[in-house]
Amino acid sequence: MEIVRYNPVYSIEWDDFVGKSKNGTFLFMRHYMDYHADRFADHSLMFYQEGKLVALLPANEADSVLYSHQGLTYGGFILSIHNSAVQVLALMDILLQYLREHDFVRLVYKCIPHIYHRYPAEEDLYALFRKEARLMVRNLATVVPTKKMMKSSRLKRAKKRAEKESLRVEECGDAAIFWKIIEDDRWEQHGVKPLHTKEEMNLLHGYFPENIRFFLVKDAFENIFAGSVIYDSNIVTHLQYAAATREGKDIYATDVLYYELINSLFPENEYFDFGTSNENAGWYLNVGMSAHKEEFGGRGIAYDIYEINI
Structure with a gap:
């Protein structure tokens, strides 16, 4: 070889x-x-x-x-x-x-x-x-098996909220439309910037328009309450970024987004991956974040990293 x-x-x-x-x-x-x-x-x-x-x-x-x-x-x-x-x-x-x-x-x-x-x-x-090899990192992602998922009262409420607030999920082709929502949320929640810039996301979307997709949550007056970046591997729908405006949080706009992503927008995919909820090489679990994701029917999948000294 x-x-x-x-x-x-x-x-x-x-x-x-x-x-x-x-x-x-x-x-x-x-x-x-x-x-x-x-x-x-x-x-x-x-x-x-x-x-x-x-x-x-x-x-x-x-x-x-x-x-x-x-x-x-x-x-x-x-x-x-x-x-x-x-x-x-x-x-x-x-x-x-x-x-x-x-x-x-x-x-x-x-x-x-x-x-x-x-x-x-x-x-x-x-x-x-x-x-x-030594297991050096084990992060825990929360994943929904969309073909055989458990019942979720949170998703059920999301459907009703969409009807009550006249909210809909709409695909868009430009990350700049919603990127400030992502940036503001990351800074307020974690004190960090997104790993990508809007220019990088648009570049990657241009390379992979069928795999990297952008979705908004809007009302009947075209107001934007949430934005998201989805990575579609044709098996897994991965939530790369999602955030809501302050008004969007009041009406649970991201819940409406998750409902559509899990139930409607990627019907062929088998899993919806919310991503990990860890810090410190997996030793710290953000319990609140993990529990929030679990409310939508997700459960744990390990993301492991090994090392070998040469």
């Missing part, structure tokens, strides 16, 4: 493999990975066996550590349905050999949560176990 470090010459081959893989999402497409290339020193790897591409590892390097990947929600090996358990064990072996040869001191490996897999793809977890 041979490892080739990614460079832009391989972009078409890379994206083609991601599209046909059993666990890759659009976050691993080069347009998405490369939009923040100025912030992360890319060190993605491509694995070939007898001249055929068999796996990818989206990665960046910093301070002699290989991360997969600091700029992404999840990372790890991108695999095809043809990868066997034995082959993935070999991938891990050759990866660690490569890291030793290139003077890396540590591997930090973000796993892809199983809800994003199109076909079973947890061979990497077994390979990590065999290498005695």
Whole structure:
């Protein structure tokens, strides 16, 4: 088996493999990975066996550590349905050999949560176990299984609120329309700015218009009460950003948004992922935030990060 470090010459081959893989999402497409290339020193790897591409590892390097990947929600090996358990064990072996040869001191490996897999793809977890990898982070996301979700009185009330306030959810094509709502909410709630700017969100939306989508909550007079960014992986509807104005909070505008996103707007998807509610490498759970998400029928899915000292 041979490892080739990614460079832009391989972009078409890379994206083609991601599209046909059993666990890759659009976050691993080069347009998405490369939009923040100025912030992360890319060190993605491509694995070939007898001249055929068999796996990818989206990665960046910093301070002699290989991360997969600091700029992404999840990372790890991108695999095809043809990868066997034995082959993935070999991938891990050759990866660690490569890291030793290139003077890396540590591997930090973000796993892809199983809800994003199109076909079973947890061979990497077994390979990590065999290498005695240490679980360094476990964040807990709240996820609604939309095809078999429990009853939610909060969602039931949201439908009634939409009718009472004449609220509707409408898709838009420009993040600038609602981005100040996102910024104000992030600052008021957490004292931070969003990870993305509105310009970055519009750039990414232009690259992936079917996967990155913007939704507003409006009333009959076209007043905007909430805005959101949705990442659609065709299996999981992921809530990347959502916030309401102060008036929108009074009428529970985001509840109306969640009702439509979960029940109507993505009928083919199997999960709605509210995202994680953790700080401090998972040791702190924001109980209020987690409980709020659970009111909509969500329950826990782990987002794990492992490390191996080289």
